[in-house]
Amino acid sequence: MTQSFDAAIQAFAPALPLAVGLSGGADSTALLVACARRWPGQVQAVHVHHGLQAAADGFERHCASLCQTLDVPLTVRRLDARAAPGQSPEDAARQARYKAFDGLALGQQALPAIQSIALAQHADDQVETVLLALSRGAGVAGLAAMPAQWERAGLQWHRPLLQVAGADVRAWVQAQGHAWIEDPTNTDTRFTRNRIRAQLLPVLDAAFPAFRDTFARSASHAAQAAQLLEELAREDVQLTxxxxxxxxxxxxxxxxxxxxxxxxxxxxxxxxxxxxxxxxxxxxxxxxxxxxxxxxxxxxxxxxxxxxxxxxxxxx
Incomplete structure (x- = not known):
């Protein structure tokens, strides 16, 4: 079931110290503000400068200003996130971000060792991921969409807002009086995810108001099926x-x-x-x-x- 923003943060119990991925958008700003308030002195921010658009320097300056206001340490990783031949720009940027965060686990940062990383994807992002997987003919692993928690590179990763509607996240951070930046590429309908967000989600909201819950339930079923297939594959590998x-x-x-x-x-x-x-x-x-x-x-x-x-x- 969808949650309020405050309920999601109260239910979030990461191992500390915690790093929060900060793009400077509304969602990551809200998550950082809430975490810094709940665990003062135990939260760091990580901003990835993708080097893909002229506005990126402005994103970095905004994140630096926000972190100074919150008294939160900020690490900036500058990467070349250009897509390889045949790779989607979205996938290239995502993989670059993960590599940047992996550097935290490998001790490449000057900050104290962290135990957990939090990312700010919310319920609308999860729906978009399911629809994107459907549009590509994905199997159960793709339809499982984004996990709420997993382990990678020796760190615990969390998406504590996956049951919070995107509008509720924005309403919360606006009520706190914090500004955010809008990535101009988020309205570029050349990207499938943006077309889903702009054209499909409003229709779903009108026709099926509970779609965030039902899509999340389907993604959970797919995740269970994917886990069973993985267990069966490991058994069959013992034979083959x-x-x-x-x-x-x-x-x-x-x-x-x-x-x-x-x-x-x-x-x-x-x-x-x-x-x-x-x-x-x-x-x-x-x-x-x-x-x-x-x-x-x-x-x-x-x-x-x-x-x-x-x-x-x-x-x-």
């Missing part, structure tokens, strides 16, 4: 090996083959096959009944190939 043995793969159902292959490619080679690529690979595995049958299929940024009795991976 890594890299997987073709004859043993052939004893599994096509669905279990697909599941274990996704697991192998993601965990061993950090790549995810497109649906068409995976279907072709499964067809080739089924047809691979002779010693001379070769396999070389483009998957992600490389190729899956046959290497004797097993599958293997080579870079493009």
């Amino acid at each position: 090996g890594m890299p997987p043995e073709i004859k043993i793969l052939q004893r599994l159902s096509r669905a279990r083959q697909a599941n274990v292959l996704r697991h192998w490619l993601r965990t061993s080679h950090q790549t995810t096959p497109a649906a068409a690529q995976l279907a072709e690979l499964l067809d080739q595995i089924q047809a691979c009944t002779t010693r001379g049958h070769g396999i070389r299929i483009k998957v992600g940024r490389g190729f899956v190939v046959r290497q004797g009795p097993t599958l293997d991976w080579c870079d493009a």
Whole structure:
């Protein structure tokens, strides 16, 4: 169920010290203000300068001014977040942010060691993520959207506002008298997420007022299904090996083959096959009944190939 902003902050119980990701927008400003007020002297802010737009220097100045007002230490990481060929700008910026935060865990910052990181995505962001996943034909892992808590690089990560409506976050920070900055790219409808925000969410709000709760419930169901598939993949890997043995793969159902292959490619080679690529690979595995049958299929940024009795991976 959706929560009020105050209830979400009261329920938030991170290990301290805490770092808050601060973009300077309304959501991260609200989260930083609330956390700094609740845990004075135990909160730091991290701002990532993506280097992608002229307004970025202004974002940094705004964050510095806010942190000075709150008496909160600020770390600024300047990164080149330009997208690689074939990568979406949104994904490139997100990956750059995670690398910046990972630096905290690796001791690359001058601040005291932190235990947790908080990000300010809220219930509307979660709905957008589900709709974005649907628009791309994602499986259950994509439909699970954003987790509220996870571990990465030795730190606990939190999204304490995932059950708070975006309008409530803005109303709270406005009531506190704090200004924020608007990223001009947030209204650029060339980006799918922005079209969802501007065109679909108002319609959903009018037709299904409880959509934030129902979408969150569906995302939770998908997350449970994704966890079960991951557990099954780990069991099947004990049979097939890594890299997987073709004859043993052939004893599994096509669905279990697909599941274990996704697991192998993601965990061993950090790549995810497109649906068409995976279907072709499964067809080739089924047809691979002779010693001379070769396999070389483009998957992600490389190729899956046959290497004797097993599958293997080579870079493009």
